[in-house]
Amino acid sequence: MVEIKKRRVLLIFMAIIIITVVITPVIYVQVNKYKYADRVTNYLLEEEKYSREEIESVKGVWGKKLPSFYTLVIFKDEPYVEYVYFAHSEIIQFDYRLTEEGEEKGVAKSKLKHYVPHN
Template identity: 55%
Template sequence: MKKIRIALLVLLVPLLLSPFVYVQANKMIYAKKVNAYLLEEEHHSKDEIKSVKGVWGVKLPPFYVVVVFKDEPDVEYIYFAHNSIMQFEYRLSPEGRARGITRSDLKHYIPRD
């Protein structure tokens, strides 16, 4: 009976942990893709980028990346990195909205065609 419990435990633990590992791994993969894109293709320096964070969301697509640049701390740029990397939208912080930041003020916004 004890061997059966141990065997069940050995089988259940990885099964229960696999969704968490999947989400964390994909957040890291997508963040690395976008970071490489910003450095290699958009020619930003590491010093320009404040943060690159992979996010698991409720809406589709489930994974996206939030980028904040040091010279625009009140703006979050949203990137998708599924097949190709694309800046999808931006979000202003409450402080940015209070300052009256508009789309024309954004330094890193890439309009979609």
């Protein structure tokens, strides 16, 4: 009887460890994606003086390359462009990406309304 209780306790302990090892990285990624998106949103609203109505979406992304986290911003007046922001020590617009539709429409870099090349 005591042996069965020890096995149950051991199994419960092992299950807790396995769940923790699996869930912790998932939570870490989700929290950081949210944190980076929130920082960029605040930056756009407070420092760059955009209104919420001008912004279509702000999405935190976990990438496979460095830096691990970045943010994609789409403005309502340029739905075919994803602007890439880094929000590590300071917030900078790093680059932009055209969606497939943007490439098909021939959207030109010179016509981008929100592109601010970094130095």
